[in-house]
Amino acid sequence: MVKTKDILKLLNIIAPFDIAEEWDNSGLQVGNLNWEVKKVMIGLDVSLSLMMAAQKSHCDLVLTHHPLMIRAKKSIDFNKMPGKAIEIAARHGISVISAHTNLDKANDGLNDYFATKIGIEKTKVFFMDSPSSVLLDEAIGIGRIGYLKVKTPFEKVVRQIKEMLDLPYLRVTGDMQLPVSSIAVCTGSGGSLLDEFLRSKADVYVTGDIKYHEARRVEEYSKGLIDVGHFGSEHMAIDLLFEKLGQAIQKAGLNIEIERFKKEKDPFIIV
Structure with missing residues (x-):
């Protein structure tokens, strides 16, 4: 039984x-x-x-x-x-x-699954939030960051993600001609990782629940942002x-x- x-x-x-x-x-x-x-x-x-x-x-x-x-x-x-x-x-x-959040952070968990769904390759953990021995595993942590197969204009990346996730709309910030090779993702609400994204080498951040002033900061750094919504990412x-x-x-x-x-x-x- x-x-x-x-x-x-x-x-x-x-x-x-x-x-x-x-x-x-x-x-x-x-x-x-x-x-x-x-x-x-x-x-x-x-x-x-x-x-x-x-x-x-x-x-x-x-x-x-x-x-x-x-x-x-x-x-x-x-x-x-x-x-x-x-x-x-x-x-x-x-x-x-x-x-x-255990599924979000786990190796081969939700963030890995999401990254694969939108065509990101060679991913690694975006942010490790704990010094504990459990999290010394570099495959465990919040969000993922990886690369597209080829450098792609932001506008095309937006269209592809919208199609891949079968979403009726996206909220987007940034220059549509921005060349994109690296993307960071965080399923759910990713505003808490915005500083991490701005410090990173990622060109675009894909997440949900982004606020107005957070989007303005992405503009100031000349990067791209795609808010797929909390539901859309999870x-x-x-x-x-x-x-x-x-x-x-x-x-x-x-x-x-x-x-x-x-x-x-x-x-x-x-x-």
């Missing part, structure tokens, strides 16, 4: 939980480590629609990239989120696990977790069904 704790162990091999950021809340969100798991549903956010879909599909475990909660709540109200998700999990025996975590966990389950010889929740949409729309 496969239990929640067994899935947690497999995920810890894929993306070790001890490399997650200190402020993060990766790992078991709600549930019981000893509950049996026969079916897993993978999504981006622990949303009410995901939990209801998991209940309807008779899933025993929900796996997401974003945690149920980052900060502790003083009270849990079952009439609104995240209380509604917790109630569904408790009533129907559904454990919830999140792999957040919804692919569903496919990555599906692939990685599926391979791990097969290797372990376990009989577990995995399903992807693909009904999530970017909360932002352009009108």
Whole structure:
């Protein structure tokens, strides 16, 4: 019998939980480590629609990239989120696990996956944020930086990334004729790495959630910026977790069904 704790162990091999950021809340969100798991549903956010879909599909475990909660709540109200998700999990025996910044930072994790998706080669870690012995591994850290096969005008890079990620729009800063050979990426919200990007040899920074004054700084340095949005850079975590966990389950010889929740949409729309 496969239990929640067994899935947690497999995920810890894929993306070790001890490399997650200190402020993060990766790992078991709600549930019981000893509950049996026969079916897993993978999504981006622990949303009410995901939990209801998991209940309807008779899933025993929900796996997401974003945690149920980052900060502790003083009270849990079952009439609104995240209380509604917790109630569904408790009533129907559904454990919830999140792999957040550990998946972002892991070797062959989300940032590597994202970089590959937009055609970046020979990548290395963009920023190593901890002196701990765990992070002495040069393949583990925040973001990635790498190269295009050939030097390409910024305008063409923008069009290619928009097409590769199948996005309806991008927010772009910089000279469209800028020759681009090196690109830095950070999935999710990458504003905290802006200084690192400006100091680096990267021509362009691809990330999400960039603010107005941060974009102005990129202009001042005559570099390029592509804001693909938070959702745009991380919804692919569903496919990555599906692939990685599926391979791990097969290797372990376990009989577990995995399903992807693909009904999530970017909360932002352009009108």
